[in-house]
Amino acid sequence: MREKTIDYALRATWMSVAKMYNEEAGKKGSTMATGFALISIDPENGTPSTSLGPKMGMEATSLSRTLKVMEEKGLIFRKKNPHDGRGVLIYLTPFGKEMRNYSKDVVFAFDNAVKNTISPTKLEVFFEVLQNINDLIASKKIYINKETSTKG
Template identity: 55%
Template sequence: MKNRTIDYILRATWQAVSRMYNEEAIKYDASMAIAFALLSIDREGISSTLLGPNMGMEATSLTRTLKKMETKGLILKEKNPNDGRGVIIKLTPLGLEKRELSKAKVKRFNEMIRANVSDEKIRHFIEVTDVINELINNKTIFEK
């Protein structure tokens, strides 16, 4: 029964996707979290206070990921000109290069799925995940 419940299928699938991306990222001395952050930082940079919520990442995990990225020379932190307390995260030239590599890997994954799954099934998958997210966001799953 456990392998047929919706939550089990979602978790097992996400773990497989995560493992796949991490295995690929390791080839480039990175991780899925770093690649995801690279894709979440646009060319003009992003406020550190917006980055966490955009990525759905907790502050401690985000801080650790940004520290690794800074150490690897992928990002720079600049004082936010609009808010002296804030920081703008910007990609370095190396960060931009790695961002493009990450983007190519995500595109490849999506191309492979689309080549093996019909448009109709993909539409249904998106519809189902939209409903799941709506139920979770509206906090209706465990209400009586």
């Protein structure tokens, strides 16, 4: 099936990228999820915890677990949001900022390696195709006829 479906190509590629990121993060006793969280937190003003999940594409339970581990490792701390008493802001500690820089370096190294290997024209088409796939998914029209044709 690997040669036949777009889904397989996307999944297999993302799994390879995730494995690579986890191997790099592991060198610092971390994970890809922690690295992405560090990059997603505003280093100066903090970030509302409620906006982190959608930013990272993570479910609330996974995000809570990740944030708990990050707090235990001294990467972040939480403060009440002064503009919303019910909300919490997540801030980076100095160690968190250091690890954020490491995470960014890892992402940029991968990005640069790809850009140095694949022509700008091909990358432009790649991003265009990804946008088209995302637009198609967002339209919610992929499975609309499946549901109505299976009834009755």
